[in-house]
Amino acid sequence: MQRMTRAAAGWITLGLAAMAPAQVWAQGPPATPVYADAARSERVLQRRMVTGELRAVKRSEVAVEEAGIVAELNVREGERVVKGDLILRIDSTRLELALDEVTSELAEARARLEEAKVEAAYWARESEVLIEANRRGASTDKEQREARYEANLSAARRDSADRAIERIEDREALLKLRLRDAEVRAPFDGVIVSRATEVGAWVEEGMSVVVLLGTTQHEAWLDVPQGLLPAVSVLTRSSPVQTEDVESTIPVRVDATGGTYSAGSLRIVPQASRATRQFVLVGVVDAPQSSLIAGGSVTAFVPTGMVGESLTLSKDAVLRGASGPYAMVVREGPGGSFIAMPSSVTVLFETEDRVAVAPGAIAAGDLIVTEGAERLFPGAAIEVLQKPEAGSAPRSATGQREDD
16 A cells, blocks of 8 residues: 555656646746837828938048159058048158258358348448548548448348348248158048058159048938929928928938938039939938948938828837848737737838838737837737836836836
C-alpha cells in the first residue's frame, strides 16, 4: 500500500510538471505598453508629391591667385575645413627674395630723402639770409640768385626722393600681397569634395585647385509641374497675396535617411523646362546638416490649392520597412485583449504633423500605434496607454495606471 502511494505521488508530480509549460505558453508574454492615435477622415489642403535634390548653398571651386609650384597641400577629399584654414601654399622663395631686395631699396631711399630734406632746409635758410643781407647792401644780386637756385634745386631733389619712396612702397605692398596670395585659405566652413593638383605640380594664376562644399546650409531644388504654379506662388516671399495664415514652408523628406524636415524661404526659378514643363522651387532645409548630403534625392509635398477629404494618420505612426511604409494597427485579441497587426499604407502626401494615406485596410477611427511600434511583432499583445498629464503617470485605455 505504501509503495502504491509513492507511485501515485510520482505520477502526480510528473503530471504537474507536464502541465506547467502548457499553462505558461497559454499565458504568453506580458502586454507591451504603447501609445496610439486614431486615424481621422478630415478635410485638408491637398498636396502633390514632387522630387528633387539637395544642394549646398555654398559651393566654390577655390582658385589660386599666384602661379607657381605647389609646396604644401594640407587637405584631402572628404576632410572638413573651417574658414581661414590653410588649404595650399605656393613656393614663395623668389617672392621673398624680391621683397628683401625692395626692403633694402626702401631703406636707402629713405636715407636719401633725409639727406635731401637737410640740404633743402639749408639752402632755404641760406636764401633767406642773403635776401636780408641784400636789403642792407651786404650781398650782391648774383649771390642771392645762386642761393635761390640751390634752394629750388634741393627742394626738387627732396620731392623726387619722396616720390621714389612712394613707388618703392607700392612695390613692397604688391610683393606682400603676392606673398599672401601664395597661400590659399578656405573661404567658408565646408568639406573638400575634390582636388585638382598635388605637391610639386605647377599651377597657373586663376586655376581651380579644390572644390569646397559648404556644410552650414542646404537647399532643396524641386521639380514642380507648371500647373501648380498658382498654388505654389502663394508660399513664396515675393507673393503679393501671401498672408499670415498661409504656410510658408513645405515638408521635405530626405530619401537617404527617411527624415522629414521643413523647407522655408521658398523661391521660384521662373524658367520652365521645355521637355518636362516643370519649374524649379527652391527652399532652405531646416535640418541637422550631418543628416544631409549634397546631390541626395528628396521628396516634397507641395499644395495643389484644393481642399478635400483625406484619411490621415499621425506622422509618428508610419514606419518604413523593406517592402515599403506600414503602420501597426490596434486590433482585438482573444479574451478582450489587444494586439498589434501591421498594415501596409500608401502615402499620398505629408503635412506638418500628419500623413494622408490611400484608403485600404485602415479605416477612420482605427487606433494606430504611435510610440513603441518599433519593438512589436505581428500579433504582439499590447496595452494602449493614454498620454499622461503633467506630473501624472500614464494610464491605460481602460483607465488603470501603468504602475498599478
